[in-house]
Amino acid sequence: MGPLRLGELHGSLTDPVLAAMEFLNEIANRYPEAVSFAPGRPYEEFFDVQDLHRYLRAFHQYLVGEAGMDPRQARRTLFQYGRTKGIIHELVARNLAADEGIQADPESIVVTVGCQEAMLLVLRALRAEPRDVLLAVSPVYVGLTGAARLVEMPVLPVRDGPAGIDLDDLVARVRQARAEGLRPRGLYVAPDFANPSGATLDVPLRRALLRVAAEEDLLLLEDNPYRLFGSTDDRLPTLKALDDDARVVYLGSYAKTGFPGARIGYVLADQPVDLGDSRTGPLADQLSRLKSMVTVNTSPVSQAMLGGLLLEHGYDLAKANLREIEVYRRNRRQVLDGLAARLPDAAELGVRWNSPSGGFFIVVTVPFPVDDPLLEFSAREHGVLWTPMHHFYGEGVPLPHLRLSVSLLTPERIERGLDRLAAFVSQRVHSGPG
């Protein structure tokens, strides 16, 4: 048959966001020797293949022990099709209690194939008509933008401002959207050490955001994969923990606090849905119905891995990640100190960076526009990779910012990478405008 034409396939396939994500992956493959501050992957030095066997055994023990299954039921649970909402929902609820002080009804949890599927299910549920739109604090994680493209839901940016979200801009955007006949269904927000900005909302701002959401009748879609990776003794409450009105849909990821290869995420969606005939059920039930059409159910073998990990650590992933938390703290410090040491004249050069107190990301501002060709130049000529920030704004316009991820590198690699990064920045600054 003749070739299919890209333009006759779904529009998301010609979206610049997708091309950008691929370019970033592809360039890392093309320059394998480069030091990469690009990927937001968790630190991997502590992984051990024996962990997987141990997690599986621990979860099987739980099934035939606390869960009260006979060996046949336990075997069936691991091998057969299973409950659409998942089989580790009780353990996820205990984890939310242990780490976040959130008392979640396990029936309001859907275990998903990573947080990506959770985002897709929520957006698919909310995007009922072409007038349905999503708001998102900008810059925004590209996975959210991708899920929105897949269900053809426009994403309207809300300014982050210095505090992490500009509530005046939020209200203005909502009202403007409504005036244009659009129906804003929710706001996507990452309150702690956001990807890519590193921003964290303080508690008064979290409360104010909840108030605005109630006044404007918006759902808040809270995504918070990095929040354990800050100070261990003064974590701020999640929006969900402050939410006494079922206003927050909590998007859960275990990719950073567990491991990405399990592809286990979840969504806590306790919003009541009117089913008619005076019946209501949690939004989670509707997301589960959508999930039956996307992946049927999340692999019970993968769930067993996360379930075993949760059991092994008493559901407390903050404690389970003490070593990782320390690595990320050390790496952030090393990058910040290393930038200062290597660029003592940064202020005169017009170079600056933020200092997030947690998470994986640091944003460097430079006195020149940062685009993909410049990244390629940096990789080729200086052997260092990073992420152009403009990709997180969903627009093609280069911005004078680049994102550094500090999560994956060892101290030696960081030193080498900073040498190269400083050389790249200095050369660009001194090569004049262009």
Added chain:
Amino acid sequence: MGPLRLGELHGSLTDPVLAAMEFLNEIANRYPEAVSFAPGRPYEEFFDVQDLHRYLRAFHQYLVGEAGMDPRQARRTLFQYGRTKGIIHELVARNLAADEGIQADPESIVVTVGCQEAMLLVLRALRAEPRDVLLAVSPVYVGLTGAARLVEMPVLPVRDGPAGIDLDDLVARVRQARAEGLRPRGLYVAPDFANPSGATLDVPLRRALLRVAAEEDLLLLEDNPYRLFGSTDDRLPTLKALDDDARVVYLGSYAKTGFPGARIGYVLADQPVDLGDSRTGPLADQLSRLKSMVTVNTSPVSQAMLGGLLLEHGYDLAKANLREIEVYRRNRRQVLDGLAARLPDAAELGVRWNSPSGGFFIVVTVPFPVDDPLLEFSAREHGVLWTPMHHFYGEGVPLPHLRLSVSLLTPERIERGLDRLAAFVSQRVHSGPG
């Protein structure tokens, strides 16, 4: 906040197909003591939890052996994010060669979270505009209908007729759709022991279908999860094996030939896509890009399970399933013989059934309409469950057919179930019209 209204969420959530799927699940839970000829689950008596540990070890051994990875790379492959198209694509290609004689380029394969995600990706790619529609041989697997609803792609039924597909009806439907301004993008078809009809297309009809697809410029979406479960020595070639024009997208499932709990499927999509600038790439690459927005990648731990299973059996799942093939043959025989023995006057009663030579399903025709309340009656009064066939037609009109699945039951349960089923049918026949 006030309750969300179901009518303000995505339209698929109020679709009768979804409600029907849930009713069928729910009734099985309500009557746990009933003998169930309902679920299309594979036989589970041969599963053993130790298998999972062995598969994982075998796949890890493959990574550090044949795949040439050092231990760090192997560990990273299992624990981290990974290749969007999957990590067992080479093994899947060898499996296609061993079982089907299909020589597939591994780069044209996307490993998916079950066949459900494969269907969703293909339909999402093909449904670019509201005029894009899918054709499907009717009755059709409800998972296909569900995926289509999720991407708002209408499914136009094509008559199966006595041969498994009525090509005249196919052509008429395509032309009528085009006359109405619609754009038929493909035909979904299950050529071997289809769910639910049990129908198998003979080889001349397969060749004729490929000719019609070429003439009408249709893609064929071949779904063939049951084909190994027939005679072991005269399997017919798949449509994909007969396809020398990249006309067939092959939807792969390991839920029946491996095990459902891995949630591993795949799609072989070697159709060239024109990317502009004289570049082409396989459709698989576009499906991979969509997958990055749905589940990012399929769990490498789950892939390791199927990979290990494939390695352990030399990629030959027909051989790996010899015991299961015999169980399904025995069960089909037992149900067919048992129906004949219990309903010797079937012809006079207006009761008959088909005799598929493979697969999981038998269709019983009865002289009364079969709907959900009747299923509930059968469960409550006779302790036997089955599936009303009208659910596979995507319409609410009761039909005089019910589907029996023979895959999960032991011989003793089949005997008991047939006693109950015969009592139910006899009672309904003799209770007169209603």
